[in-house]
Amino acid sequence: MREEDIYKAIKNRSIRAGILRTWENLHNAVEQNIERYRFLKEYAKDVKMAKLEVFSDYDRWTEKAMKSIESRNKCSVYYAEDGKEARKIVAEIVGRDKIIVKAKSMVSEEIQLREFLQEIGNEVWETDLGELIVQLANEKPMHVLAPAIHYSERQAAELLRKVGVKGYTAAELAEGVRKFMRQKFLLADVGISGCNAFSAKTGRIFLVENEGNIRLSTTLPKDYIAIVSIDKILPSDELCLKLVILQAAFLGTFPPAYINVNEPVEGQRMHVIFLNNGRKQAPEFLKEQLTCIKCGRCQIECPIFQITGSLWGNVYGGPMGMGWSGILGEIGYECFLSSLCGKCKEVCPMEIDMPRIIRELRKMMVRGNNLGEV
Amino acid sequence: MPNEVLELLNQLIETLKRNSVEVYISKDAERDVERLKSEDSFICNALSIAADTGIVFFGGFESRKNSALAEHHIAIIRRDAVCKNVIEAYNLAISKSNVIFATSTASKTGDIEGKLIWGMHGPKKFTVVLEISEELYGGIA
Numbered sequence: 195m196r197e198e199d200i201y202k203a204i205k206n207r208s209i210r211a212g213i214l215r216t217w218e219n220l221h222n223a224v225e226q227n228i229e230r231y232r233f234l235k236e237y238a239k240d241v242k243m244a245k246l247e248v249f250s251d252y253d254r255w256t257e258k259a260m261k262s263i264e265s266r267n268k269c270s271v272y273y274a275e276d277g278k279e280a281r282k283i284v285a286e287i288v289g290r291d292k293i294i295v296k297a298k299s300m301v302s303e304e305i306q307l308r309e310f311l312q313e314i315g316n317e318v319w320e321t322d323l324g325e326l327i328v329q330l331a332n333e334k335p336m337h338v339l340a341p342a343i344h345y346s347e348r349q350a351a352e353l354l355r356k357v358g359v360k361g362y363t364a365a366e367l368a369e370g371v372r373k374f375m376r377q378k379f380l381l382a383d384v385g386i387s388g389c390n391a392f393s394a395k396t397g398r399i400f401l402v403e404n405e406g407n408i409r410l411s412t413t414l415p416k417d418y419i420a421i422v423s424i425d426k427i428l429p430s431d432e433l434c435l436k437l438v439i440l441q442a443a444f445l446g447t448f449p450p451a452y453i454n455v456n457e458p459v460e461g462q463r464m465h466v467i468f469l470n471n472g473r474k475q476a477p478e479f480l481k482e483q484l485t486c487i488k489c490g491r492c493q494i495e496c497p498i499f500q501i502t503g504s505l506w507g508n509v510y511g512g513p514m515g516m517g518w519s520g521i522l523g524e525i526g527y528e529c530f531l532s533s534l535c536g537k538c539k540e541v542c543p544m545e546i547d548m549p550r551i552i553r554e555l556r557k558m559m560v561r562g563n564n565l566g567e568v
Numbered sequence: 569m570p571n572e573v574l575e576l577l578n579q580l581i582e583t584l585k586r587n588s589v590e591v592y593i594s595k596d597a598e599r600d601v602e603r604l605k606s607e608d609s610f611i612c613n614a615l616s617i618a619a620d621t622g623i624v625f626f627g628g629f630e631s632r633k634n635s636a637l638a639e640h641h642i643a644i645i646r647r648d649a650v651c652k653n654v655i656e657a658y659n660l661a662i663s664k665s666n667v668i669f670a671t672s673t674a675s676k677t678g679d680i681e682g683k684l685i686w687g688m689h690g691p692k693k694f695t696v697v698l699e700i701s702e703e704l705y706g707g708i709a
């Protein structure tokens with residue numbers, strides 16, 4: 195994070211307006227979900243416990259997860275220690291001059307996959323509407339699940355005109371993108387997704403969404419690549435299902451329009467890349483952050499994030515972004531921006547103590563340590 | 569027993585309506601679905617449905633593809649596919665098919681100024697035809 199980005203964010207009224215608009219749309223929806231679906235709290239406890247169990251022995255669980263899918267027909271399984279290795283594997287699978295449709299995925303942001311695939315000569319499309327807008331703006335997502343909340347209808351229309359989508363209203367723009375992207379889905383050589391949860395028991399990949407772009411990206415192309423960061427491994431299908439339900443409920447859009455349960459199938463080559471990228475090496479105090487289900491609620495509810503958006507942070511912004519930056523080894527002075535009010539912990543379904551994590555990160559910064567030396 | 573079943577079915581119908589799903593109650597789904605279908609629709613039998621959330625499970629890779637490409641997705645649901653909750657529904661679905669997927673409403677987005685737009689990439693409309701017996705038919709609210 196650069197200091198000037200924060201000043202830019204504070205002066206940018208559309209960030210604040212967009213986040214507050216999103217807060218108004220989603221805050222009550224989440225409260226209602228908690229009230230209506232009493233099982234959510236129980237699910238959160240189960241998922242947190244399972245994630246901590248997996249974290250306690252990542253090597254064993256990663257091996258188990260890889261084995262669960264290795265034996266299947268039409269499936270290749272890989273392991274990447276970091277982003278560089280993951281990009282190399284993807285490059286070998288994809289090659290060049292391909293049309294690639296991508297589902298929105300934070301892990302691919304982590305390893306800058308889209309930019310890399312474009313550089314080596316591919317046509318790459320973010321298929322989620324918000325993520326496409328962000329791609330065309332050449333910016334980073336403003337929220338972990340709602341990437342384009344800071345753009346007005348007018349700004350979105352201007353950006354979408356770059357790909358020939360005409361219209362002024364959200365409805366006209368969405369219809370234009372539907373038509374534009376449908377062609378890309380049908381022509382695509384490769385589909386790429388992340389993974390919300392991976393069942394180490396059955397090798398199934400769970401992905402939750404509302405638009406249908408993940409379903410199309412992972413179903414239509416002949417080659418499908420799934421990037422699974424190892425924190426997504428869970429012991430069973432049931433826990434994976436609980437996680438995707440939690441993620442949708444705590445974002446505020448529940449039930450989700452689609453739950454995808456992907457696995458190798460006849461008629462498609464599947465490639466699954468397990469990625470570590472700092473997770474195994476995370477120090478003890480960051481362990482809790484690895485139970486994060488990336489619902490983004492702590493971002494929307496945070497008073498600092500409401501002013502700065504994801505410009506406060508690196509790949510991941512806001513309160514959750516501090517812990518994740520620590521895990522990825524890219525934490526800087528941004529951890530001093532938090533007011534430590536505790537709202538993030540209060541609203542987090544996994545009850546992650548982010549203020550404690552931020553205090554620990556500050557201590558390290560003051561001591562001049564980097565995470566590797568802790 | 570029929571009272572419990574009726575309660576479950578009424579809960580399901582309420583949930584589906586809350587999820588903006590078009591619902592038809594039918595004594596003969598195969599016959600009634602004929603009236604709904606068009607060249608842009610895709611009809612398939614559901615493996616299971618959760619009454620508390622309205623999440624519907626389907627099976628098969630081809631169905632996944634065709635349902636995602638259709639403008640209108642129509643699901644036929646029979647009484648024995650109705651489960652109390654999503655875990656039960658998942659387990660029932662996976663016992664019937666290896667490749668499963670779930671849908672609870674039409675495709676949607678709120679990515680531009682939070683405005684809700686239906687039919688982003690997938691079907692613009694999702695319809696459930698719930699087939700129940702003569703005996704239960706009269707008890708539906």
Ligand code: SF4
Pocket residue numbers: 485486487488489490491492493514541542543544545546
């Ligand atoms: S830290 Fe908690 S609230 Fe924030 S994204 Fe992760 S799970 Fe959600």
